[in-house]
Amino acid sequence: xxxxxxxxxxxxxxxxxxxxxxxxxxxxxxxxxxxxxxxxxxxxxxxxxxxxxxxxxxxxxxxxxxxxxxxxxxxxxxxxxxxxxxxxxxxxxxxxxxxxxxxxxxxxxxxxxxxxxxxxxxxxxxxxxxxxxxxxxxxxxxxxxxxxxxxxxxxxxxxxxxxxxxxxxxxxxxxxxxxxxxxxxxxxxxxxxxxxxxxxxxxxxxxxxxxxxxxxxxxxxx
Amino acid sequence: xxxxxxxxxxxxxxxxxxxxxxxxxxxxxxxxxxxxxxxxxxxxxxxxxxxxxxxxxxxxxxxxxxxxxxxxxxxxxxxxxxxxxxxxxxxxxxxxxxxxxxxxxxxxxxxxxxxxxxxxxxxxxxxxxxxxxxxxxxxxxxxxxxxxxxxxxxxxxxxxxxxxxxxxxxxxxxxxxxxxxxxxxxxxxxxxxxxxxxxxxxxxxxxxxxxxxxxxxxxxxxxxxxxxxxxxxxx
Numbered sequence: 001x002x003x004x005x006x007x008x009x010x011x012x013x014x015x016x017x018x019x020x021x022x023x024x025x026x027x028x029x030x031x032x033x034x035x036x037x038x039x040x041x042x043x044x045x046x047x048x049x050x051x052x053x054x055x056x057x058x059x060x061x062x063x064x065x066x067x068x069x070x071x072x073x074x075x076x077x078x079x080x081x082x083x084x085x086x087x088x089x090x091x092x093x094x095x096x097x098x099x100x101x102x103x104x105x106x107x108x109x110x111x112x113x114x115x116x117x118x119x120x121x122x123x124x125x126x127x128x129x130x131x132x133x134x135x136x137x138x139x140x141x142x143x144x145x146x147x148x149x150x151x152x153x154x155x156x157x158x159x160x161x162x163x164x165x166x167x168x169x170x171x172x173x174x175x176x177x178x179x180x181x182x183x184x185x186x187x188x189x190x191x192x193x194x195x196x197x198x199x200x201x202x203x204x205x206x207x208x209x210x211x212x213x214x215x216x217x218x219x220x221x222x
Numbered sequence: 223x224x225x226x227x228x229x230x231x232x233x234x235x236x237x238x239x240x241x242x243x244x245x246x247x248x249x250x251x252x253x254x255x256x257x258x259x260x261x262x263x264x265x266x267x268x269x270x271x272x273x274x275x276x277x278x279x280x281x282x283x284x285x286x287x288x289x290x291x292x293x294x295x296x297x298x299x300x301x302x303x304x305x306x307x308x309x310x311x312x313x314x315x316x317x318x319x320x321x322x323x324x325x326x327x328x329x330x331x332x333x334x335x336x337x338x339x340x341x342x343x344x345x346x347x348x349x350x351x352x353x354x355x356x357x358x359x360x361x362x363x364x365x366x367x368x369x370x371x372x373x374x375x376x377x378x379x380x381x382x383x384x385x386x387x388x389x390x391x392x393x394x395x396x397x398x399x400x401x402x403x404x405x406x407x408x409x410x411x412x413x414x415x416x417x418x419x420x421x422x423x424x425x426x427x428x429x430x431x432x433x434x435x436x437x438x439x440x441x442x443x444x445x446x447x448x449x450x451x452x453x454x455x456x457x
Contacts, residue, residue: 145379155368156359156362156363157362162355165351166355166376168351169348170379176391177390200390212379215296215375215378215379218296218374218375
């Protein structure tokens with residue numbers, strides 16, 4: 001437990017001194033909204049149908065920035081080797097990195113969501129609160145695989161492109177589910193499929209967190 | 223001398239294919255009665271179905287072998303399991319490419335379009351992307367234990383993801399009315415089923431042949447590297 005905590009605390013200290021990751025992700029999302037506005041001239045009606053997808057495009061593209069950085073900082077000063085030499089269970093190192101990346105992404109998502117509401121004139125109601133569990137489940141799915149694959153990709157020179165190549169096909173299920181449920185919430189009415197899909201997202205998160213925890217040992221092995 | 227370059231199993235498998243592939247072509251083009259279709263092009267295009275489905279079957283099977291090889295490698299740490307996984311990944315990607323190419327050739331005369339975001343098409347494409355990424359990862363890493371470990375990890379995660387991708391896309395697709403419905407399979411005529419099973423059979427032989435060749439190449443590469451290192455230490 002103390003291993004996980006130590007890594008999270010270290011990452012948070014670094015982030016709050018520089019504020020590099022979260023600011024960059026936020027600005028990048030803003031850019032996505034702007035570009036989106038120019039590339040697709042969309043009517044109000046169509047916007048309601050695709051807003052869930054738009055929000056997740058912003059989350060994921062910006063999230064890639066955070067993931068790329070996650071192990072970059074570990075590699076730069078030889079931290080990764082240091083971490084793998086400690087007697088700590090590599091699985092716990094995975095959990096530390098996984099949780100800190102997830103927290104950063106959730107903070108960024110919380111900061112960008114109000115802007116999204118303003119830009120796209122989303123009607124708020126009590127149902128909108130469901131966006132919180134959806135974001136958490138969707139982000140956990142994204143970062144559970146993203147963290148281990150970021151640690152895989154860091155060993156190559158083409159780190160950033162490889163992470164995208166590896167991660168995007170694998171996260172198709174969670175993206176499909178997150179977009180669908182977000183669409184429901186933004187339209188203000190939950191469909192019958194809402195609850196089972198939330199359960200599926202939870203199952204996805206549990207499966208890939210467990211597998212990554214078990215396999216992480218082989219990723220940091222020298 | 224060491225083992226001969228081409229082993230006996232190579233000649234057996236290659237000989238079998240030399241006989242059986244022409245037989246399969248005869249079955250596909252002559253023996254199977256044409257399907258009832260509105261135009262002759264559609265009926266002819268349908269005959270690609272046998273190689274198409276057989277390739278898909280071998281593709282899935284090959285990806286399962288990647289998973290198996292990856293698990294065995296991490297467990298036993300033996301080079302041959304790594305070689306098996308990567309050989310199967312390359313061959314599986316090849317067969318999935320055949321699936322993705324033959325599909326549209328059939329779809330154009332039948333549906334009138336090359337591609338639609340139907341569940342099966344989309345899942346096949348995503349599957350193909352997963353294993354292409356696996357091959358990219360190997361290309362980007364130098365040979366060694368690290369490459370073996372990392373690709374095994376991706377080989378395992380990738381295969382576990384396959385059913386999830388499949389079900390999520392199928393579910394997603396049914397949420398959207400699709401312009402073209404990939405007609406119900408219905409029941410295949412007995413000749414069609416026999417031809418299909420025959421094609422799956424010969425594609426399995428082809429898979430085994432390619433695997434045998436690819437693993438032989440890997441062994442030769444390893445032995446060259448070994449000799450090179452010996453020579454280096456001597457000189």
